[in-house]
Amino acid sequence: MVGGLVATVALPAFAAGAAKGGEESMTLQQMAMDDAQTFVAASDSTSAELSRDSYSATTSEEIEKKKAAEAAAERAREAAKRASAASVGTNIALISPGTGEVRWPLTNFTKGRGLWDSGYHQGVDLLTSCGTPIYATAAGVVKVSQESYGGYGVAVSIDHVLGGQRVNSLYGHMTYGSRQVAVGQSVEAGQLIGLVGSTGSSTACHLHFEVHINGSVVDPWAWLQANAG
Ligand SMILES: [Zn+2]
Structure with a gap:
């Protein structure tokens, strides 16, 4: 009886759209996997979106959820910052050419x-x-x-x-x-x-x-x- 009641409570599906942000946020998500959870929100645009959304929350449950989402996004950004590597020139390919399971460590030597x-x-x-x-x-x-x-x-x-x-x-x-x-x-x-x-x-x-x-x-x-x- 109690189990049946609990199971019928639907959680708000406000997380839809959190995966916007394209390739950059996917990379950041990988870097910050521990913290990002379902809230990929590592890009500025996505986090702005979350902030805007928070003002339209109506129930206290929604507000709590959105606060949690913003906190998760902030943690993801921080983790991404910590994980971000030393900068290299933008003219350097991040992935070597080639398709093999094993690659040459240098392309020219x-x-x-x-x-x-x-x-x-x-x-x-x-x-x-x-x-x-x-x-x-x-x-x-x-x-x-x-x-x-x-x-x-x-x-x-x-x-x-x-x-x-x-x-x-x-x-x-x-x-x-x-x-x-x-x-x-x-x-x-x-x-x-x-x-x-x-x-x-x-x-x-x-x-x-x-x-x-x-x-x-x-x-x-x-x-x-x-x-x-
Ligand atoms: Zn040597």
Whole structure:
């Protein structure tokens, strides 16, 4: 009896239209997923809309709901602000070209030292100018994102699962302040993660790129040639 009564109470459907705001608010929603809930309202236009709506609320229940919506929108904006990455030039593509599950981390480079070349070298050096965008080699979760990661300098590493194997990719010597991703963040294949630099144990602009599969170092050059597209 009581359950039946409760079930017939309809909640106001005022959330319709909250998803307006287009692509930008979708991106912000992804960044602020914890807080945004159904109120995507991370764009200014949507939040203005919510504010306007709040004056037309009539019942106390509606007003409470709208206040909650505005609070959620505010939290979403704050979270998006915190999550927003260091700014890069607007001329830099945020996603690399290519469609493969595995992508080249750079689109334009010359191959330098390879695995174990000239002493202890766990990766491949991809030579290009400082400021060149670096892209995630595959979808995954950021494991390391640091301004100073030993000899790697500014570095990012990402955990992937590819073909049922645990793969880790590492990107070293990036430009100070250029990292676009934080630890624990999910990234897409080809997503911009930072810019080529010469930080750490490096004397020239290049990307030091490593691949570990199930915890063991593999030749990243051979791996890219076999998998990237
Ligand atoms: Zn190197």
